[in-house]
Amino acid sequence: MPNSELMPIGVFARRTGLTPSALRFYADSGLLPPARTDPVSGYRYYGADQVARAVELRRLRQIAMPLGAVEAVLDAGPDDSARLIDEHVAKVLEDAEAVRQRAAVIKSSLANVPGVPIATLKGPVLADAIEQVLTATAPDPGMPVLGAVRIEATREAVTLTATDRYRLATRTLVPAEPAASAWAATVSGDGLRAAVSAVRRSMLVRVEAASHGIRLRTADGKDQHCGLLSEEFPDHRLMLASLSEVTTRVTVPKDLLLGALEAHPDDCLSLVVTRDGLKALAADDGPPGFSLPAAVTGQTLRVSFELTTLYPAVSTAIGPDVMLDLRGPDQPVTVRSADRGDLTTLAMPVKPDHPA
Template identity: 70%
Template structure:
């Protein structure tokens, strides 16, 4: 007979949170064999030391983890087990997103509600614009609209806008046919990002609004549907309208500026625009700056940025040269191509080069 330190299956079930039937299943599968089995009665007994393993097993199964993966996690060290958990969670999240997308497509056709034609845009042009503007999105807890791309169709143009509160990127496209009516919506950025490849390969893409979503109708391949985010998009028009007067304008080679940002040793940097150069400087006055040849007009100005804000704004600019419109050390900087394209990005500065 088992000794007094062993627990019958019922007591062990209460300690571990697993049912007796689940314990029998895991014993038969080899994941959690009992410490001892009575040869006469067949009763199963467990050791107190097995409670921790049983508890982890229960929690893994609550995550809908397959038995094979559970076995691998239980037999691995902490680092490998953590990696396996991350992979499983990523798969669950991806599957959930796919289900949400499929459900949205089904909802869009329920009741045979006809779509609302908006306009048509060249596929490669739309794809480039989407990729450029989406760099200014962010997944921010409590502000889901920041992960979306705002599409506005009015008069004879289509405008794409995104913001993560530190950057605001906007680009206006000329459609192949005038928009049939005004329309605005915030499109799920992740789903739109996944649709870019199909959009790019279509010579012409027709935009069609449906309840809670938008269709990108592409010829010769499967149409792509993206959900609309119901949350209110930040009032970017008010921000654009309230921009102050430009006091300093500098034009600099994009590649040179990007290289200087890459070589800069700190996460925070300063741009000094004066005379015939833009100087990339550090908060540490003993560190030499990186002077870049430039065309600069207006008053000399030094303005500070986080690298993670400035670099993406410069890298997505169109053309070999970028134009920087500066308004003061605490005002947004406008970054755009110096000679072509209409992608415009606003980058928010920080107060100083020293720690905040």
């Protein structure tokens, strides 16, 4: 390669986002040897055709991939490279969860206080409840509580509640073994999400409170630890108590509604509820909206939703039929099972996207 086509290490570093010291390290390790090294001065020169490999190397190192795996990815074809990256990410997540669990155990043991029994619940039921209410959470670095779950226990029930201000989901469970006293705390949603798989495989799960979190004791003895949040949880009881009267009630087969929502082409949909059923308006210049048979009582109403708000609320409803309690175009809709009330979700409408 002619010298005019070669770049000194400083220029190559600026082109690729790698420091000169990193380039020397990767050259010495064999991952990215220079195109030419001056035998007298020792200066290293790189070719333009090495820029892509250097940039990819930098990106792989940014996701903490070890050198051996980086070399395998760089030298593999697209399909094998994607598989190797997926395997690395899975390993990182597995390691991170193991660290989180160990950290929770360490924090729990710092106070040297045994866990306080809260309740014993059926594992598969608790796992379903966790997944259902987590649909109403959202990651928000400014308000971590919006990604958390409020757990409240009495002798009669254990209630899980989550809200991201646009949705609210609450599920009530009957404990197999009730607690001796009332207890409440706000629990990390990420911790609960990570624990779901182990919880689902255990017939019974004993919930214990520790100083820095809760301990979910499973049948296999591999306890799951979830951290607590100190931030105040939104006043969901006030939210529920302040709901206006239901003006329109719709009962529709869950599978039919889900199928229609999945096929809807837009991010937002406007629903018209009449005595004839439930209809979605067509988008401008788009395909016709859907019409579904439904049992309707109350006033004719038009209301609009973001699909990402309404779909999770419907999908987690229990049973074959879903009930929508509507209060107006700008009021929360209650989504629940037509025959079971232990899971309730509120979803906020949005401004209609179609002219009246």
